[in-house]
Amino acid sequence: MSRxxxxxxxxxxxxxxxxxxxxxxxxxxxxxxxxxLETKEFDFGAKRYHAxxxxxxxxxxxxxxxxxxxxxxxxxxxxxxxxxxxxxFLLKLRFAFDHHVNLRPSTxxxxxxxxxxxQPEIDFVVVRExxxxxxxxxxxxxxxxxxxxxxxxxxxNTAYGIERVVRDAYARAQARPRKKLTLVHKNxxxxxxxxxxxxxFEQVGAEYPDVTTDYLHVDAATIFLVTQPERFDVIVTxxxxxxxxxxxxxxxxxGIGVAASGNINPSREFPSMFEPVHGSAPDIAGxxxxxxxxxVLSVALLLRHLGYExxxxxxxxxxxxxxxxxxxxxxxxxVEIGDALAARVSG
Amino acid sequence: MSRxxxxxxxxxxxxxxxxxxxxxxxxxxxxxxxxxLETKEFDFGAKRYHAxxxxxxxxxxxxxxxxxxxxxxxxxxxxxxxxxxxxxFLLKLRFAFDHHVNLRPSTxxxxxxxxxxxQPEIDFVVVRExxxxxxxxxxxxxxxxxxxxxxxxxxxNTAYGIERVVRDAYARAQARPRKKLTLVHKNxxxxxxxxxxxxxFEQVGAEYPDVTTDYLHVDAATIFLVTQPERFDVIVTxxxxxxxxxxxxxxxxxGIGVAASGNINPSREFPSMFEPVHGSAPDIAGxxxxxxxxxVLSVALLLRHLGYExxxxxxxxxxxxxxxxxxxxxxxxxVEIGDALAARVSG
Ligand SMILES: CC(C)[C@H](C(=O)O)[C@@H](O)C(=O)O
Ligand SMILES: CC(C)[C@H](C(=O)O)[C@@H](O)C(=O)O
Numbered sequence: 001m002s003r004x005x006x007x008x009x010x011x012x013x014x015x016x017x018x019x020x021x022x023x024x025x026x027x028x029x030x031x032x033x034x035x036x037l038e039t040k041e042f043d044f045g046a047k048r049y050h051a052x053x054x055x056x057x058x059x060x061x062x063x064x065x066x067x068x069x070x071x072x073x074x075x076x077x078x079x080x081x082x083x084x085x086x087x088x089f090l091l092k093l094r095f096a097f098d099h100h101v102n103l104r105p106s107t108x109x110x111x112x113x114x115x116x117x118x119q120p121e122i123d124f125v126v127v128r129e130x131x132x133x134x135x136x137x138x139x140x141x142x143x144x145x146x147x148x149x150x151x152x153x154x155x156x157n158t159a160y161g162i163e164r165v166v167r168d169a170y171a172r173a174q175a176r177p178r179k180k181l182t183l184v185h186k187n188x189x190x191x192x193x194x195x196x197x198x199x200x201f202e203q204v205g206a207e208y209p210d211v212t213t214d215y216l217h218v219d220a221a222t223i224f225l226v227t228q229p230e231r232f233d234v235i236v237t238x239x240x241x242x243x244x245x246x247x248x249x250x251x252x253x254x255g256i257g258v259a260a261s262g263n264i265n266p267s268r269e270f271p272s273m274f275e276p277v278h279g280s281a282p283d284i285a286g287x288x289x290x291x292x293x294x295x296v297l298s299v300a301l302l303l304r305h306l307g308y309e310x311x312x313x314x315x316x317x318x319x320x321x322x323x324x325x326x327x328x329x330x331x332x333x334x335v336e337i338g339d340a341l342a343a344r345v346s347g
Numbered sequence: 348m349s350r351x352x353x354x355x356x357x358x359x360x361x362x363x364x365x366x367x368x369x370x371x372x373x374x375x376x377x378x379x380x381x382x383x384l385e386t387k388e389f390d391f392g393a394k395r396y397h398a399x400x401x402x403x404x405x406x407x408x409x410x411x412x413x414x415x416x417x418x419x420x421x422x423x424x425x426x427x428x429x430x431x432x433x434x435x436f437l438l439k440l441r442f443a444f445d446h447h448v449n450l451r452p453s454t455x456x457x458x459x460x461x462x463x464x465x466q467p468e469i470d471f472v473v474v475r476e477x478x479x480x481x482x483x484x485x486x487x488x489x490x491x492x493x494x495x496x497x498x499x500x501x502x503x504n505t506a507y508g509i510e511r512v513v514r515d516a517y518a519r520a521q522a523r524p525r526k527k528l529t530l531v532h533k534n535x536x537x538x539x540x541x542x543x544x545x546x547x548f549e550q551v552g553a554e555y556p557d558v559t560t561d562y563l564h565v566d567a568a569t570i571f572l573v574t575q576p577e578r579f580d581v582i583v584t585x586x587x588x589x590x591x592x593x594x595x596x597x598x599x600x601x602g603i604g605v606a607a608s609g610n611i612n613p614s615r616e617f618p619s620m621f622e623p624v625h626g627s628a629p630d631i632a633g634x635x636x637x638x639x640x641x642x643v644l645s646v647a648l649l650l651r652h653l654g655y656e657x658x659x660x661x662x663x664x665x666x667x668x669x670x671x672x673x674x675x676x677x678x679x680x681x682v683e684i685g686d687a688l689a690a691r692v693s694g
Pocket of ligand 1: 090243277535
């Protein structure tokens with residue numbers, strides 16, 4: 001565990017600024033006195049794009065590379081055409097820093113309302129591959145803009161890329177009490193990639209005999225996520241399926257207000273990035289209405305990644321206590337929630 | 348409207364036999380005396396595959412082509428490797444008969460329990476493209492079986508293919524009271540196909556000025572399907588996204604026990620195929636436990652496709668009444684439910 005954290009902070013657009021401020025507040029409050037926290041803010045996002053036409057340059061990447069980790073608020077604004085910031089900033093960063101483990105825990109915390117009847121027990125984590133699949137940008141068009149246009153999207157899957165994320169998922173499953181790992185794919189239709197995922201899942205599984213495994217097609221997985229979410233412990237899946245089921249998972253466990261994520265490079269060759277699953281929510285930006293909890297939980301993931309287990313536990317406990325006390329209380333501002341969490345972790 | 352229906356019947360595997368028998372019972376009961384119903388049963392499925400190695404031959408296709416429509420129970424058995432029957436039978440048929448409109452209505456009927464708290468109003472239909480996208484089988488592997496394997500899956504999208512399904516969806520939306528159409532895609536990441544879908548969606552929309560439109564990324568769509576399903580009227584989407592969200596849609600509207608589907612070729616150049624969304628459920632096969640309602644509702648879709656609107660309405664009404672009367676009653680067998688529905692439609 002390092003005695004100092006050198007953190008790149010990217011508030012981004014919309015509510016990003018507000019929630020990141022609270023995340024940093026809680027981070028400062030939870031760190032031991034002797035740990036030196038240094039932060040530098042970067043202005044990536046819609047504003048910079050409009051001013052300069054840039055999303056993320058090679059120089060930016062070179063500078064970011066020097067940090068221990070990145071905390072991101074949210075990137076995205078209706079004034080920027082769909083895809084520009086997503087591909088030009090978020091995905092570019094995930095690919096450049098080889099964030100192959102996209103970690104998304106789903107817990108239905110006591111006191112939080114699920115849209116599911118009967119408030120089932122939900123406590124699982126999705127390990128989403130982050131650098132392959134249909135996210136590589138591979139593909140193109142011919143006869144663009146005409147009635148004869150053809151567009152392709154190519155999903156790229158490598159044994160190398162699948163093995164490392166599958167191995168990470170097995171290790172996470174093994175470390176949890178239930179020790180269960182579910183592969184989600186669509187191997188009855190996407191047979192080329194499906195066979196590869198299935199083969200590697202089984203091969204790596206031989207090294208983890210104490211982990212129980214099963215397989216679900218992605219369509220069936222969405223059914224179980226609403227009818228039997230308690231059946232899941234750890235899920236491993238490809239980039240696109242992971243994108244889809246983690247939004248659903250966030251919804252059933254009380255909404256993206258509490259959904260955290262880590263874009264992790266376990267080798268630490270490059271900094272990992274932590275961000276709430278929610279977007280920039282421009283409709284409520286600047287009104288101190290956003291719930292910073294997802295960002296604060298992302299800070300906990302960040303701390304765990306850097307080896308600060310005890311501090312991460314304290315944040316999780318603080319969030320749990322805060323959420324449990326919300327019922328029947330008046331809504332609080334972004335800052336009030338951040339203050340409450342900071343008080344709990346330092347107390 | 349034809350005075351006769353020449354129907355190819357494919358019971359298939361598992362519970363397929365049982366539910367199709369009830370579907371046919373209700374079909375016979377609802378048809379006017381003067382309509383001649385001729386049916387021929389085909390033995391496609393796991394048994395035939397094990398006996399002959401065949402899933403669906405060119406001769407089979409040539410024979411099936413002569414029918415007005417196809418009623419399918421379910422295809423699939425654990426004894427057959429994943430993908431063989433799916434690709435070799437179901438998808439082969441959808442592609443050979445150019446079933447480009449994959450129609451999947453979702454209604455939460457009174458008396459049916461949704462897993463969603465508060466039992467929201469759900470009444471929408473998904474128009475899923477059925478002949479393109481990542482379902483074409485395009486792709487492959489190199490260095491197969493080695494640690495250097497690379498597998499690709501290619502999603503193919505054409506202006507031609509998208510326009511016809513989008514047009515169908517607009518027409519369906521226009522014919523419904525709310526006149527609302529939502530495009531679901533992931534155009535911020537799958538930019539090649541995404542731009543094409545978006546362009547055509549907007550272009551065709553100009554011809555339907557009375558239809559309100561909106562767009563959702565597929566991940567966001569899964570959130571709304573569990574938090575606000577009442578917002579949807581008609582959804583149009585690609586083959587894979589449609590596969591995923593229709594299983595979720597079936598789950599939130601009371602389960603796949605009541606989810607019907609049509610694989611439709613609106614040109615009627617080839618027979619359309621109607622099937623329950625559920626699978627062959629080998630665990631309960633042969634026990635008369637399966638609910639035939641999804642198959643019966645698929646028969647209603649079949650009748651609508653062939654122009655028997657009044658008969659389709661009578662089936663829908665019978666199902667509605669049957670479901671509404673279920674609460675507190677003992678569970679009935681497959682045959683009992685079929686008998687009850689047949690009695691209602693002939694009554
Ligand atoms: C914004 C978008 C590119 C991104 C993704 O698809 O990965 C988002 O949906 C997410 O899940 O982080
Ligand atoms: C069985 C499978 C090939 C099929 C599909 O993916 O289309 C099924 O899930 C469906 O939705 O009809």
